[in-house]
Amino acid sequence: MQVFTVEDAAKSDIAAVMEIAELCGLSHWSKRDLTEEIEMEKAIFLRLMDKNGSCVGFVLGRVVPGAIRDWDADLYNIGVIPHERRKGGGELLLAEFVRRSHKLGAKNVWLDVRVSNASAIDFYSKFGFVNEGRRKNFYRTPTEDALLMSLKITARHRQPLKDT
Numbered sequence: 001m002q003v004f005t006v007e008d009a010a011k012s013d014i015a016a017v018m019e020i021a022e023l024c025g026l027s028h029w030s031k032r033d034l035t036e037e038i039e040m041e042k043a044i045f046l047r048l049m050d051k052n053g054s055c056v057g058f059v060l061g062r063v064v065p066g067a068i069r070d071w072d073a074d075l076y077n078i079g080v081i082p083h084e085r086r087k088g089g090g091e092l093l094l095a096e097f098v099r100r101s102h103k104l105g106a107k108n109v110w111l112d113v114r115v116s117n118a119s120a121i122d123f124y125s126k127f128g129f130v131n132e133g134r135r136k137n138f139y140r141t142p143t144e145d146a147l148l149m150s151l152k153i154t155a156r157h158r159q160p161l162k163d164t
């Protein structure tokens with residue numbers, strides 16, 4: 001039975017996404033910041049829908065010029081509402097994010113995660129992300145180091161995951 005689908009999100013989803021981000025304890029983005037971000041060139045903004053058509057998760061990021069050459073994707077935020085976790089929705093969102101990043105020319109995906117966020121670190125590691133180092137005091141309220149993680153996009157990431 002299909003539980004979730006991943007779709008393009010739009011400005012009209014911003015209010016729902018802000019609520020989900022709050023429920024997930026993610027760092028706050030204002031409506032204005034989110035609007036500006038999704039209007040950027042090569043932005044990737046996707047929503048996770050349940051079988052009743054409610055938005056239960058999202059991912060936001062952007063393909064940007066890499067530090068040395070090529071293009072990379074930065075994943076800024078991903079979240080699934082608490083009672084829909086561990087059902088494959090997060091992986092579905094992440095897989096589609098990586099596929100879209102590849103289509104927009106990215107060779108790698110990069111992200112930062114709080115060092116205390118063990119469940120997210122496990123989630124990214126299971127997907128294939130590797131630890132690239134630590135950024136001291138990267139986060140505020142509370143102040144905390146970030147773990148920098150990356151994924152090299154390979155052929156296996158270029159196919160869509162089947163919706164769960």
Ligand SMILES: CC(C)(COP(=O)(O)OP(=O)(O)OC[C@H]1O[C@@H](n2cnc3c(N)ncnc32)[C@H](O)[C@@H]1OP(=O)(O)O)[C@@H](O)C(=O)NCCC(=O)NCCS
Nearest residue numbers: 024079080085086087088089090091113119120122123126
């Ligand atoms: C991280 C997050 C998006 C994962 O979403 P999800 O829908 O639960 O993820 P999935 O069900 O697709 O999990 C895929 C795999 O990741 C790993 N994983 C996910 N959550 C985990 C947890 N809490 N503990 C350990 N492993 C976990 C598991 O290996 C899981 O596979 P399994 O359930 O078959 O064991 C979700 O927990 C979330 O929204 N967290 C709060 C927001 C957040 O921290 N975002 C990241 C900010 S950098």
